[in-house]
Amino acid sequence: MTATxxxxxxxxxxxxxxxxxxxxxMPLLSRKREVVRxxxxxxxxxxxxxxxxLVGESGCGKSTLGRVIAGLIRPTSGELRFAxxxxxxxxxxxxxxxxxNVQMIFQNPYASLNARQTIREIIEEPLRVHxxxxxxDIAARADELLDQVGLDPSFGKRxxxxxxxxxxxxxxxxRALTVVPRVLVxxxxxxxxxxxxxAQVLNLFADLREELTIAYLFISHDLGVVERLSDRVAVMxxxxxxxxxxxxxxxxxxxxxxxxxxxxxxxxxxxxxAHSVKVSGERPSPLDPPSGCHFHPRCPHATDRCRxxxxxxxxxxxxxFAACHLYE
Amino acid sequence: MGKLSxxxxxxxxxxxxxxxxxxxxxxxxxxxxAPQDPYDLAQLYILDARLPPLTRNADGTLFLLGxxxxxxxxxxxxxxxxxxxxxxxxxxxxxxxxLGTSIGLLSAYAGGRTDAVLMRIVDMQLSFxxxxxxxxxxxxxxxxxxxxxxxIVAVQWARYARTVRGAAMVEREREYVEAAQCLAYxxxxxxxxxxxxxxxxxxxxxxxxxxxxxxxxxxxxxxxxVGLPITQPSLGLLIANGYPFMLSGNYWLSIYPGLVLIxxxxxxxxxxDRLREVLNPRSER
Ligand SMILES: Nc1ncnc2c1ncn2[C@@H]1O[C@H](COP(=O)(O)OP(=O)(O)O)[C@@H](O)[C@H]1O
Ligand SMILES: [Mg+2]
Numbered sequence: 001m002t003a004t005x006x007x008x009x010x011x012x013x014x015x016x017x018x019x020x021x022x023x024x025x026m027p028l029l030s031r032k033r034e035v036v037r038x039x040x041x042x043x044x045x046x047x048x049x050x051x052x053x054l055v056g057e058s059g060c061g062k063s064t065l066g067r068v069i070a071g072l073i074r075p076t077s078g079e080l081r082f083a084x085x086x087x088x089x090x091x092x093x094x095x096x097x098x099x100x101n102v103q104m105i106f107q108n109p110y111a112s113l114n115a116r117q118t119i120r121e122i123i124e125e126p127l128r129v130h131x132x133x134x135x136x137d138i139a140a141r142a143d144e145l146l147d148q149v150g151l152d153p154s155f156g157k158r159x160x161x162x163x164x165x166x167x168x169x170x171x172x173x174x175r176a177l178t179v180v181p182r183v184l185v186x187x188x189x190x191x192x193x194x195x196x197x198x199a200q201v202l203n204l205f206a207d208l209r210e211e212l213t214i215a216y217l218f219i220s221h222d223l224g225v226v227e228r229l230s231d232r233v234a235v236m237x238x239x240x241x242x243x244x245x246x247x248x249x250x251x252x253x254x255x256x257x258x259x260x261x262x263x264x265x266x267x268x269x270x271x272x273x274a275h276s277v278k279v280s281g282e283r284p285s286p287l288d289p290p291s292g293c294h295f296h297p298r299c300p301h302a303t304d305r306c307r308x309x310x311x312x313x314x315x316x317x318x319x320x321f322a323a324c325h326l327y328e
Numbered sequence: 329m330g331k332l333s334x335x336x337x338x339x340x341x342x343x344x345x346x347x348x349x350x351x352x353x354x355x356x357x358x359x360x361x362a363p364q365d366p367y368d369l370a371q372l373y374i375l376d377a378r379l380p381p382l383t384r385n386a387d388g389t390l391f392l393l394g395x396x397x398x399x400x401x402x403x404x405x406x407x408x409x410x411x412x413x414x415x416x417x418x419x420x421x422x423x424x425x426x427l428g429t430s431i432g433l434l435s436a437y438a439g440g441r442t443d444a445v446l447m448r449i450v451d452m453q454l455s456f457x458x459x460x461x462x463x464x465x466x467x468x469x470x471x472x473x474x475x476x477x478x479x480i481v482a483v484q485w486a487r488y489a490r491t492v493r494g495a496a497m498v499e500r501e502r503e504y505v506e507a508a509q510c511l512a513y514x515x516x517x518x519x520x521x522x523x524x525x526x527x528x529x530x531x532x533x534x535x536x537x538x539x540x541x542x543x544x545x546x547x548x549x550x551x552x553x554v555g556l557p558i559t560q561p562s563l564g565l566l567i568a569n570g571y572p573f574m575l576s577g578n579y580w581l582s583i584y585p586g587l588v589l590i591x592x593x594x595x596x597x598x599x600x601d602r603l604r605e606v607l608n609p610r611s612e613r
């Protein structure tokens with residue numbers, strides 16, 4: 001395997017949820033089962049030690065894609081490959097292998113820790129379960145991990161409710177690092193934190209990337225965070241990737257009208273501050289997505305073709321791809 | 329520690345805890361505290377029969393709560409009865425907690441058809457009055473200390489199953505469970521090490537209150553004569569045995585075991601209510 005081969009590939013992955021909107025929410029009384037197309041035909045690849053940001057409005061399927069990649073839910077169709085090896089149906093043993101390669105950082109730092117465990121128990125448990133280090137080294141390794149995420153080992157005795165949000169998120173990061181993963185799926189890991197704390201935790205992500213051979217899929221709706229941390233950006237709209245590009249290309253010459261609207265909504269000077277992804281116009285529902293290009297009802301350039309035909313990702317630059325009929 | 333002080337800042341709760349402490353100790357140490365062994369016939373004298381409370385016999389022995397028609401010291405009988413009543417209730421509750429909790433966790437974690445079937449059984453079970461089911465069971469199984477224990481477990485497991493399942497369904501959706509699954513922990517580890525400890529608050533509240541209900545089921549069965557045998561007289565049986573003498577004025581035979589029974593049940597319920605207030609998940613964090 002060469003250094004440029006991707007560590008993780010997502011190949012044509014879709015995830016549908018069945019939502020029954022029956023009488024009083026009772027499944028038995030529902031007339032028809034409706035399908036939420038949370039993720040549709042997504043293909044992505046993540047290079048070794050690369051930081052790929054995934055941006056899009058809330059509800060567009062970012063978390064669902066992240067959870068599929070982390071092995072928490074099975075895709076409806078499509079395939080995941082780690083270092084070239086395909087994983088479609090995961091047995092218990094394969095699940096364990098996958099878990100040691102791909103870990104996840106969650107959005108809510110408090111809720112992602114078991115309130116009944118001490119910090120030390122939280123960190124030592126994966127070391128023990130996955131037999132990462134010999135039994136006698138477990139305590140020392142836990143101290144090392146705490147230190148690596150910027151927490152004093154004395155924090156081990158505490159419980160999650162005695163920690164701040166930022167400290168909890170550091171514990172979450174240390175827990176994910178126990179198994180020495182090659183890929184970290186970070187689902188809006190700083191969006192629940194105070195702005196002043198966000199910067200510190202982002203610095204930790206940047207530092208870890210220098211110290212370890214690790215790639216991030218960094219999910220965010222904050223373009224300021226994305227611009228600061230990422231190498232490459234994928235833009236998602238209603239379950240589909242509409243544009244991927246290197247960070248510089250994306251911010252200097254966005255090609256997809258949706259990406260353009262996103263960046264226009266953010267004043268250039270203040271972009272490094274927190275700026276949520278927001279676009280005017282009503283956001284269509286994944287229960288009933290618009291025909292053709294999902295973005296056409298809000299697109300200033302929409303043509304008749306956009307209303308009927310779904311565009312696919314095509315090269316629009318040396319390292320830039322957009323799913324838009326304008327570029328043909 | 330804030331919880332402990334919240335727990336003890338009510339005088340009534342302190343009183344109830346004190347009372348429970350004393351009754352549990354009295355039950356544990358009954359053979360050492362009781363002035364006589366009420367079931368050793370060699371220690372009973374027919375001349376002491378039916379003495380009212382606080383009287384002395386010819387030898388000058390004081391009978392605190394009087395004696396029964398065989399000259400048995402009622403105070404000693406109450407202590408021994410307490411021992412049997414609390415013993416049966418605690419053992420039955422412990423078994424029901426383990427059984428009901430396992431079924432509730434399984435139901436929540438497995439979901440789907442398993443969950444639907446288990447919860448329909450629970451619903452059916454809980455739609456009948458507990459005493460009725462217990463009565464039918466001892467009618468089938470026969471009397472005896474193990475049979476009564478089985479009957480109480482059979483009536484009570486369903487309540488634990490439903491409570492734990494409800495709490496576990498809520499916990500299952502929380503991110504720490506996803507984090508555990510992301511680390512590929514086994515389902516049993518996720519259920520018992522992660523979800524269960526977070527369901528302890530509702531479980532311990534229920535278990536406390538259900539001890540009282542176990543005591544009263546056993547007392548009811550024994551009072552009706554289908555519970556414990558005459559050789560193992562619990563408080564319920566003492567009340568039943570003393571009942572025929574009520575009209576002839578020997579009120580102390582039934583009243584004192586009855587008062588102890590009521591006091592224990594009320595005290596447990598006071599502690600349970602307080603536990604509910606203190607452990608309310610909404611007051612946490
Ligand atoms: N377990 C689920 N069951 C049904 N619908 C879901 C489920 N999880 C997510 N969805 C739906 O899928 C869509 C995408 O959700 P999500 O991936 O959380 O978006 P994002 O993280 O971008 O905000 C939403 O419409 C959401 O309601
Ligand atoms: Mg999300």
